Amino acid sequence: MHQSVKKSLVFASVLALGTTAIAGCTKKADVNNNAVVGITQEPGIFDPHTVVAAGDEEIIFNVYEGLMKFDYEGNLNPCLATDVEISADASVYTFTIREGVKFHDGSDFDANDVVYSLKRAAGLLETQDGTALVSELDSITDVQVTSDGRVEVTLEAGNSELLSFFTVGIIPEGYDNCQKAPVGTGPFKFESYTPGQSVILIKNDNYWQKGLPYLDKVTFKVCADMDAGLTELANGSIDIFPYLSKDRADQLDPAKYNIESNGSNMVQIFALNNAVEPLNDVRVRQAINYAINRKDIISVTMDGAGVELATAMSPAMGSYYDTSLDGSFDQDIEKAKALMAEAGYENGFDITCTVPSSYLIHVNTAVELASELKAIGINMEIKQVDWATWLESVYAGRQYETTVIALTSSYAPYDVVGRYASTSDGNFINYSNPEVDELLKKIPLTADESERTELYHQVLAVLTEDACSAYIQDPTTITAVSTRLEGYHVYPMYVQDMSQVKLVEN
């Protein structure tokens, strides 16, 4: 049936086409030492301290470097620092600065650049009003060069969770034009940005890691959406395309593309606004958790490429994640119905799910959820809004009932759970539990690693018990990489590291 339908359509179309010839746009064979990366988000901000969008961060990862740097396994390594010393109460961090590093503009990198950059990020420069550009670094009260040439960072209170934020980019002392002309120490120099089309980076010949990078030029090309990028990939006008869904990736020619994947360390959440009826009832939230089939959702949205989640943290976080929580909410319709009846909603209720229209995976998840929730009488209407409205009314305004979104995170576990403090700006689900607040206050003051891990486990246990929302999956990041390239690694965070990528030698 499928075949015959296809044929008859082709026949009709040939008629319609008449005598007009089709001109294909053939792409010339590319033998240059460069690579094109497809991106679906419009780049916007290139200043390492004001950058917020993940799509910008993954580009400038190649331009700026911090004292510390993540690798693709999620390890935090020294970078522009060679060593770090943390005081016992975790209130003073002292960094030893790497020597022999040059900025893209040719000037030498030294401790004064670090002081300037960290102060700028923390809002401590005299020209600033004290508001931290990087809000996580707000607790820094002073940055100084010590007598032995090291850099000493003083915090207002002990915080053992801050090290991963010293990945913030270092720029030359006094430099304030990063938005228009980014200057860093990274493996690639910023060449140009054409809005709506591309960002071009070129090789930093003076890069401090000898032999790197391999490529002469990297182009980040803007594609309207995943499907547009996919077509360009098939055309050969893009070499690397991240964040593919598995069914799309499967359509690619394996002779031309390698498929790389890694956990994304994202937490896709079916967020339930704890402040609105009937979601303020823990039994209703639990019922929703029991009613949904995470495996089916992953099958429909990611073609199976995702890890089921029962709590607020991805298993990719290693020891901070509590494996005993696995499977806490395996589908159990009877139990869900019983909980609904207990809460007084045996006939179900109507509810709205507000999703950002630009994220197909979340819209699709909502569609699948709506279908599954019908089983326990919940009639969920889906309201698509654009990203701006979502940020304004759902995330910042908290005017919504339910939503689907993925929470990105760095490898800092405090970033993952910190938002559940009742006073947190990021607590858009309006969750409030004094027990969690107490635990979250304790964590940064705890220097002992295993003690801290235990506290994280306790937080996760309470969040799961309260069914503060329904957690769905950690979607796998799938990236297609042209077989002419090698050395590409999928990071478990928003990073496109091009420094290791090189042409395959024949």
Added chain:
Amino acid sequence: MEQKKTKNRSPEASIFYTAGLIFLGIVVAAFIISLFWTPYSPDATDAASKLMAPCLEHPFGTDNFGRDVLSRVMSASKYTLLISGAGVGIALILGTITGVLAGYYGGIIDRGIMLFGNSIMCFPGILLALVAVAVFGPSVGNVIWALGLVFAPTFARVCRVGTMEIKELDYITHARIMGVKPLRIMALHVFPNLTSQLLPATVIGLANMTLFESGMSYLGLGVQPPDASFGKMLSDAQAYIRVAPWLVIFPALMLVFYILGLYFISEGLRVGLTKGGKR
């Protein structure tokens, strides 16, 4: 104007009517049946049977959620008919009122109304509708209002010109001299005489509105998921165009049937009127 209304249909007109009614009938039948029965629930997902090619259980295949395409096509016809019908209704009401007023009174009222109408018509229609829906948020209601507003000037023009002609007729002048209130004249004497001009405009309006609606749904600004509409089904299908062409073909066919049916009927009306008039 009156003589043109003849019962004599030319054979050409009959062919158009028949073809139009057949095409339109397919879509309307799908709609009526869908009110009582669809093979599956159009929104019911089934991860186990996604992207199935057309077969006995699913004559039109299934989509990427495992939903039955036949059921979705049937239920999508509901929105196409609803939006085009309600949108044309709004355009007709707004357009007739403003058009008749402009044509009857002339002068400054006429100029004001036509300036506003012309300003609206300066935007490519789809652009205005897109912006309106983007501003007020995508929903079926907003699409209907936006399209109603965009199409109103077209009807206003037709009514204005018609009213200007009719108002010069003797019996209207007579009625005016007799002191019949203007509103009464417009409602009882002018408006009924406009129907022969409004009918073809309405049929074409339905077709054009469907073009716009499906285009907006294609861009994600029309009917919202999980509800089915032809435009949204087509935009979702684009990703699977090579592996599951049936996702493109069936909604596209239904959409084209509906528009084609309307065009044929309007063509029948046109041929019937002109040929009938000549005889």
Added chain:
Amino acid sequence: MKSKSGYIIGKIIELILTLLVVSLLVFIAFSVIPGDAARVMLGPNASDSQVELLRAELGLDKPLVSRYFSWLLGIFTFNPGVSYSYSIDVSELIAQRLPVTLGTSAIAMIMVIIVSYPLAILSARKPGRLGDQICSVIGHVLFAIPPYVASLLLILLASSVFSLLTVGNYVKPSDDFFGYIGCLLLPSFAIALPKIAMSFKFLRSSIIEQQSSDYVRTSKSHGLSDFKILIRHVLPNSNVSSITIISIIMSDILGGSLIVEQVFNLPGLGRLLLSAVQGRDFPLLSGIVFYIAFITVILYFISDIASSFADPRIRLK
């Protein structure tokens, strides 16, 4: 001649009034859009104080009326401001994208003219014959296919039969002019299809009407060949309606291009428009919408003036 210049002056006043109403519509529409541009630019992790800072920087905290007048001044001097999301002059952004949208529209328009004129002339010579009827039926069917559906079918056809991939490979005209034209052929064709049908239908009936008129019959009796009559008398006289029709078609093509660009992933105004809506980028959004309306107003204006030259009777209306 006096009444002619009076007619033109009247049209110009109408043009200016229309543009003012258009600008008011555009501004009012965008002032009530929910969503804060500053928050969009900064993303979900931004703190409230960061957002406030940026709002002040963008002038979003000023009163509405003063924003309208400064915007109006800017837009009429072709300087609508700086895009929030791209931090670049709106006029520059639009200029970058214009080659795609105008190119697609122009190629589509050329296709409409070179296909519909000969077909209409041939069809109208012997109306009712088989060739004419086939053209008419195909015309009706094409008329009913929305441009984006035609695009999808063309993509399906191109990829499955000719193994051609025609999507997303935009070439700048400055890099390779023929490559640029090549990229735009398929999308232009998709937009042109229904308009070819429309133009064909109007031309055909207009020519048939003219042919039965007295002066054509007179010319025939004077022994002029059909072709000469067509070129010298029929076409010029049917031009009045074809100027009007063509200006309507142009405006439709421009609108159609906005959607079809999306299907073919071309970096044109349509994509810029959607991203501006999503980014709450007021200067950009209002700039695009206003200038598209501006182009359309000018098109209609030119067609009105051209019609008045082609047919002096129009002035009397």
